[in-house]
Amino acid sequence: MSYDRYQAICNPLQYNMVMDLTFCMKAILLCWVIIFTVILALSVTMNFLWFCGPNVIEHFFCDFDPLLELSCSDPFFLKVEDMILAVPYVLSPFIVILVSYVIIVSYVYIIFTILKIPSVSGRQKTFSTCSSHLAVVSIFYGSIIIIYLFPNKGNVKKILSLLYTVVTPLLNPMIYSLSNRDIKQAFKKLKSKMSSAL
Numbered sequence: 001m002s003y004d005r006y007q008a009i010c011n012p013l014q015y016n017m018v019m020d021l022t023f024c025m026k027a028i029l030l031c032w033v034i035i036f037t038v039i040l041a042l043s044v045t046m047n048f049l050w051f052c053g054p055n056v057i058e059h060f061f062c063d064f065d066p067l068l069e070l071s072c073s074d075p076f077f078l079k080v081e082d083m084i085l086a087v088p089y090v091l092s093p094f095i096v097i098l099v100s101y102v103i104i105v106s107y108v109y110i111i112f113t114i115l116k117i118p119s120v121s122g123r124q125k126t127f128s129t130c131s132s133h134l135a136v137v138s139i140f141y142g143s144i145i146i147i148y149l150f151p152n153k154g155n156v157k158k159i160l161s162l163l164y165t166v167v168t169p170l171l172n173p174m175i176y177s178l179s180n181r182d183i184k185q186a187f188k189k190l191k192s193k194m195s196s197a198l
Contacts, residue, residue: 005130010113045081049073059158061165083149132175140168 007015042064052072059066068075117123143163177183 005133009126009130042078042081045078049075049078059161061161063161065157136168136172136175139171140164143168 004019007018011018046067049068049071050073051070053070055070057063057066057070068078114123114126117126140163143160147157147160147164
């Protein structure tokens with residue numbers, strides 16, 4: 001998404017040539033291969049754990065750490081493997097997003113490009129496409145980095161896991177649709193109907 005915004009704002013004439021179906025399919029396939037490899041490695045290692053006690057997970061979904069707490073065998077190797085895999089698994093996509101925004105794209109470059117747009121409405125529309133994506137990325141990756149790369153904080157992890165499992169998917173359609181003109185007009189009509197009804 002960040003690379004898409006970069007192409008749309010900084011190279012709009014080359015956008016259709018760069019962001020074609022082949023590029024998008026390769027990007028999706030790469031993400032699937034990386035995720036499948038990490039999950040397969042953790043699943044194979046977890047298969048060697050022994051579970052003998054209660055089967056009730058102290059969490060609202062089947063997350064990795066609460067599952068390890070149920071194990072009767074020593075999960076040290078699996079925790080080390082998780083930390084080793086968590087760094088590329090969590091940080092790699094985040095770094096790609098930051099690189100495309102900060103280093104390659106450089107928000108300064110995007111801002112200068114936006115400021116060159118002559119109309120105020122054009123500048124607002126262009127900036128809103130970046131700000132919505134950056135808001136979603138900050139909430140999602142901020143909570144994931146805290147949960148998976150820092151030591152266990154008990155209930156804090158449960159609350160933070162709500163951010164990336166519930167809040168982010170809930171906010172995604174709202175954040176991205178608020179920049180849509182039709183949605184804005186529908187909200188204005190709804191607001192005027194509600195104020196006239198009161």
